[in-house]
Amino acid sequence: MVMKMKSVRVIINCIFLAIGSCGGPLMLRLYFHNGGERIWFSSFLQTVGCPLILFPLLFSFLSRRRLEEQEKTSLFLMKPPLFIASVVVGLLMGFDNYLYSYGLAYIPVSTASLIISAQLGFTALFAFFMVKQKFTPFTINAIVLLTVGAVVLAFNSDSDKLANETHKEYVVGFLMTAGAALLYAFILPLVELAYKKSRQRVTYTLVLEFQMVLCFVATCFCLVGMLASGDFKVIAREAREARDFKLGESLYYVVVVFTAVIWQAFFVGAIGLIFCVSSLVSGIMVSALLPVTVVLAVICFQEKFQAGKGVALALSLWGSVSYFYGQIKSEEKTKAQETQLSQLPVTDSVT
Numbered sequence: 001m002v003m004k005m006k007s008v009r010v011i012i013n014c015i016f017l018a019i020g021s022c023g024g025p026l027m028l029r030l031y032f033h034n035g036g037e038r039i040w041f042s043s044f045l046q047t048v049g050c051p052l053i054l055f056p057l058l059f060s061f062l063s064r065r066r067l068e069e070q071e072k073t074s075l076f077l078m079k080p081p082l083f084i085a086s087v088v089v090g091l092l093m094g095f096d097n098y099l100y101s102y103g104l105a106y107i108p109v110s111t112a113s114l115i116i117s118a119q120l121g122f123t124a125l126f127a128f129f130m131v132k133q134k135f136t137p138f139t140i141n142a143i144v145l146l147t148v149g150a151v152v153l154a155f156n157s158d159s160d161k162l163a164n165e166t167h168k169e170y171v172v173g174f175l176m177t178a179g180a181a182l183l184y185a186f187i188l189p190l191v192e193l194a195y196k197k198s199r200q201r202v203t204y205t206l207v208l209e210f211q212m213v214l215c216f217v218a219t220c221f222c223l224v225g226m227l228a229s230g231d232f233k234v235i236a237r238e239a240r241e242a243r244d245f246k247l248g249e250s251l252y253y254v255v256v257v258f259t260a261v262i263w264q265a266f267f268v269g270a271i272g273l274i275f276c277v278s279s280l281v282s283g284i285m286v287s288a289l290l291p292v293t294v295v296l297a298v299i300c301f302q303e304k305f306q307a308g309k310g311v312a313l314a315l316s317l318w319g320s321v322s323y324f325y326g327q328i329k330s331e332e333k334t335k336a337q338e339t340q341l342s343q344l345p346v347t348d349s350v351t
Contacts, residue, residue, distance in 0.1 A: 013272035019030050021289045026296055029109045029260040040225035043097040049264030050215035060205040078209045079235040085194035086210045090217025092187055099180035106173025109297035115177045116291045117316040122185030123283035130189040138326020145319030149312040188279035211268055271349020287320040
């Protein structure tokens with residue numbers, strides 16, 4: 001029964017991650033494509049949907065209160081060490097959202113997705129040092145391939161620029177997105193480390209609380225940026241003047257709301273998978289969804305798909321499959337060793 005529940009949770013979080021990983025970048029690109037220009041505001045949208053997490057938390061609280069009739073039910077399960085960790089991760093996530101939004105404002109979604117695929121290699125590297133994740137030849141192969149893919153994209157930058165964009169803007173956008181991939185790769189094992197060092201039993205409810213605090217802090221971080229850049233003064237004007245929102249302000253705000261909801265699905269799925277399995281599996285899922293995002297970006301925004309981008313996609317897929325295959329072989333080897341040990345005869349010795 002426990003294994004069945006775990007499988008159900010893994011599937012649910014994979015669905016959330018798939019919706020957010022594919023839909024989130026497309027919604028942000030839609031915002032910029034149709035006249036949106038506010039970097040801090042688009043960063044803010046990535047985590048502002050966190051109040052949605054209050055609904056499952058409320059359901060969990062009511063369920064616990066029914067089961068704990070003789071005890072006082074705590075409204076929140078999170079203890080200070082994990083709370084502090086969620087605040088730190090939230091600040092890093094807020095900055096990561098800014099880097100990603102800045103990059104997506106100047107480069108195509110398909111290019112950004114291919115750059116982000118490099119985070120799997122970085123995640124493996126950080127996980128090796130932070131949570132003692134073992135390296136295999138397949139892991140090293142994946143890191144090399146994903147890195148080479150990003151380099152191929154960099155050398156083909158001139159043919160991939162958006163309309164009315166300078167080479168300098170493209171390079172800055174490329175570097176910002178690469179920085180976002182690197183920072184996100186650090187955040188994933190950091191969350192896993194926080195779970196391991198929390199000194200309390202980590203449940204799915206606790207994971208949702210961690211996600212709630214994380215996103216709230218990231219939202220406040222971006223809110224400060226919005227205040228500093230004066231975004232609040234121009235959002236209403238931007239909604240009125242956005243050049244391609246044919247339904248006017250109403251469609252602008254529909255895009256804004258859906259962007260917040262879809263990105264929240266991504267974060268719930270990513271953090272949930274870290275709890276259910278590991279940070280590396282979460283990173284693998286993001287990389288595995290890469291082809292879907294690239295194809296959707298080409299279809300929805302008629303983005304160019306030159307030979308260089310095709311080579312980068314092939315290398316990214318090769319790297320992801322290599323890593324995934326390596327993980328399967330490693331698990332099979334571990335299970336075989338456990339089976340052999342369980343079959344060894346037990347003998348009593350008399351000293």
